[in-house]
Amino acid sequence: MSKVDLLSKGMTTCEGCPMELIARAVVNTLGSDTVTMTPPSCAAILTGSGDETGWGIPSIQTMLMSLPAYASGVSEALKIQGKSNVNVMGFAGDGGTFDIGLQSLSGAIERGHKAIFICYNNEAYMNTGNQRSSATTMGAWTKTTPTGKKESSKNIDFMLLHQPLAYQATASIANMKDLKRKVEKASKADGTSFIHVHAPCNTGWKFPADKTISVAKLAVQSGLWLLWEKENGKINVNQRPKDWNLAKDYMKLQGRFSKITDSQVDEIIEQAKQRYRVLLKLEELECL
Numbered sequence: 566m567s568k569v570d571l572l573s574k575g576m577t578t579c580e581g582c583p584m585e586l587i588a589r590a591v592v593n594t595l596g597s598d599t600v601t602m603t604p605p606s607c608a609a610i611l612t613g614s615g616d617e618t619g620w621g622i623p624s625i626q627t628m629l630m631s632l633p634a635y636a637s638g639v640s641e642a643l644k645i646q647g648k649s650n651v652n653v654m655g656f657a658g659d660g661g662t663f664d665i666g667l668q669s670l671s672g673a674i675e676r677g678h679k680a681i682f683i684c685y686n687n688e689a690y691m692n693t694g695n696q697r698s699s700a701t702t703m704g705a706w707t708k709t710t711p712t713g714k715k716e717s718s719k720n721i722d723f724m725l726l727h728q729p730l731a732y733q734a735t736a737s738i739a740n741m742k743d744l745k746r747k748v749e750k751a752s753k754a755d756g757t758s759f760i761h762v763h764a765p766c767n768t769g770w771k772f773p774a775d776k777t778i779s780v781a782k783l784a785v786q787s788g789l790w791l792l793w794e795k796e797n798g799k800i801n802v803n804q805r806p807k808d809w810n811l812a813k814d815y816m817k818l819q820g821r822f823s824k825i826t827d828s829q830v831d832e833i834i835e836q837a838k839q840r841y842r843v844l845l846k847l848e849e850l851e852c853l
């Protein structure tokens with residue numbers, strides 16, 4: 566951990582914001598030799614505009630569709646300057662990662678730039694008022710899914726298994742030690758890293774601000790959010806689901822699921838079980 570907090574206190578994020586918590590943990594783990602960038606999103610609050618920024622490190626406000634292209638450029642420039650000790654960290658939401666920035670992310674991974682991409686997944690376009698993204702869970706209310714989202718969330722982690730990532734992981738604010746360990750691994754990886762962090766957003770998901778960590782814990786314990794990593798071609802599951810039925814408690818805490826149907830709940834749990842079964846099979850392989 567760095568000795569000083571590399572993200573200012575008193576940012577104008579919502580009370581109980583998971584994104585700010587993730588950003589603080591990530592930047593303080595990476596340390597001051599880091600350059601960061603955010604796209605338009607809630608994370609842009611951290612980067613700020615004009616003369617003010619919350620980061621205690623160099624930061625760039627990028628466009629939504631091309632943060633990974635900016636990161637590629639910064640990474641190559643640092644390489645030319647011989648600054649191999651500087652981390653390049655992209656910090657984007659699900660909209661900027663799963664949807665609008667996906668092409669650029671895929672290109673950066675394919676070229677293998679040394680950069681760490683953190684996706685904090687709050688499952689919607691929150692900064693523009695809570696519109697659905699491809700990461701939104703089925704059945705969830707958003708401004709553009711007033712009767713609940715009909716489609717399943719995109720499984721970006723499995724999609725990226727087929728891209729040449731030097732390090733890949735999922736993480737959660739329910740297990741900060743695990744998150745920080747993964748960030749450290751990503752900083753040492755020789756190539757592109759991707760860490761996908763669950764970000765229960767009390768404002769958009771409609772639960773009390775003091776329940777952010779409780780909601781994150783229920784997601785992990787219920788198996789709706791699986792913690793695993795892929796390193797040197799090998800998959801490791803880091804935390805086993807405790808009880809699939811906790812998925813119902815997880816959803817009951819959140820107003821966004823007030824219109825979800827029983828069959829959608831069953832389908833979501835079945836999909837989570839299936840993802841877990843696939844992960845366990847992949848874990849058996851020596852190299853993927």
Ligand SMILES: Cc1ncc(C[n+]2csc(CCOP(=O)(O)OP(=O)(O)O)c2C)c(N)n1
Binds near residue numbers: 606629630657660689
């Ligand atoms: C190309 C482009 N399309 C749309 C927008 C408008 N826009 C700004 S922030 C944002 C939401 C981004 O959502 P996400 O990446 O999930 O981050 P969050 O706001 O949830 O933190 C959108 C759609 C934009 N700035 N650029």
Ligand code: SF4
Binds near residue numbers: 692
């Ligand atoms: S909308 Fe959600 S992610 Fe955005 S600042 Fe508020 S709590 Fe954080």
Ligand SMILES: [Mg+2]
Binds near residue numbers: 658659687690691698
């Ligand atoms: Mg989002």
